[in-house]
Amino acid sequence: MKQRSAEILCIGTEILMGDIINTNAAYIAKELAGLGINVYHQSVVGDNPQRLKESLALAFSRADIVITTGGLGPTYDDLSKETIAAYFNRKLVMDEESLHAIECHFLRLNRVMTDNNKKQAMMPEGCVIFANHNGTAPGCAIEGEGEQQGKTAIMLPGPPREMKPMFEQGVKPFLLKDSDTRLVSHTMHFFGIGESMLESILHELMEESTNPTVAPYAKTGEVQLRVTARVKQGEDAEVLLQPVMEQIKEKVGEFLYGIDVGDLQTAAVRALKEKNLHVAVAESCTGGYVAKRITDVSGASDVFECGICSYSNRIKHQILGVRQETLDTFGAISEETAREMAEGVRRISGAEIGVSVTGNAGPQASEGKDVGLVYIGVDSDHFKKVFMLYVNRKDQDARETIRYLASSHALSLILKAVELSAQ
Secondary structure (H helix, E strand, O other): OOOOEEEEEEEOHHOOOOOOOOOHHHHHHHHHHOOOOOEEEEEEEOOHHHHHHHHHHHHHOOOOEEEEEEOOOOOOOOOOOHHHHHHOOEEEEEOOHOOOOOOHHHHHHHOOOHHHHHHHHHEEEEEEEEEEOOOOOEEEEEOHHHHOOOEEEEEEOOHHHHHHHHHHHHHHHHOOOOOOOOEEEEEEEEEOOHHHHHHHHHHHHHHHHHEEEEEEEOOOOOOEEEEEEEEEEOOOOHHHHHHHHHHHHHHHHHHHHEOOOOOOHHHHHHHHHOOOOOOEEEEEEOOOOHHHHHHOOOOOOOOOEEEEOOOOHHHHHHHOOOOOOOHHHHHOHHHHHHHHHHHHHHHHHHOEEEEEEEOOOOOOOOOOOOEEEEEEEEEOOOOOEEEEOOOOOOOOOHHHHHHHHHHHHHHHHHHHHHHHHHO
16 A cells, blocks of 8 residues: 655644744644654645645645645635635535534533634535534545545644644544554653764664664753654554664663653653652752643642742751851852752652752853853752753853753652662
């Protein structure tokens, strides 16, 4: 069977103007990869029929499937359906079931339905309709005939809260009906090693691996490896994936902090939960960044005791118990202060793990310490350490980068403390 390809075409002048962030394309691309459908191009076009028509023709010149988001609303400039239906030489006809669903939606909200909403129930003849259980605009798929044989357009609403469930409940089954293969991936997350070093160590393995493939992706301060296998429906992809992942672990396992965990904070919260441990943090230059990242994770309340934002030396001394002698002799930005901050927040909270961050995120030197110098401390029964981080950045985003990397190192030390804790 021919390997299918798709192009993602997001419609909306508000995306082009930068008024909203286009998260739809990332979501759809990831979902298509899991279905074994290749994506080679993504595009954005404004609410203009002629430019949409041109973009559609270009997309179909290089892809079998074009998935659009946006332009299905009730207003005059929502013309995606009309333009795409015309491309396939299809008339728009009223779909009574969709109209009834829209009417029921307004009744549930106790709102008056205006006549222009009926436009959303006008669907291309012969299309497959995807119900919208979270809004008014249904989606649809048109499968081409004649000159468009083999081409498929899938139209989805723009709001992610409507688009995502529609894709999951309607589009996935539609796309899988004729597929005999699928892609299965695992993402391996690494911290403490750069992309170039990781690639250098794994170069031969990555070059020789064809099924599964191994692809690196760099993020701020960390690296991901996506290991992807293509298998026939019903086959076990793990038979291909696990041996390659074990080879990777043998070579760079010391930097691996999780598989399919999403991010450092999720890995840290999961690890703490598994061992029924608790953490508390004391932050200076990060200003609560570590606490925020932890509490961004659902269920963090089970493992997170408290966060103390101790910018001033007075708070470091009076609340955390950092000795005045330490502050006078070594300063706030020091290994000694970081150590006592971690000890103090652990003592105050009763948590098994205390973590601290103190440093200079800029923009000027402080206490004679350079911008980018940060100390991260951890205190637990089985792991006590102060890590020195120096981020030598001079760009416009230097302050944010320093703070983010410092919080990442703090999360990494939490993971290490959990790993070394008593069973």
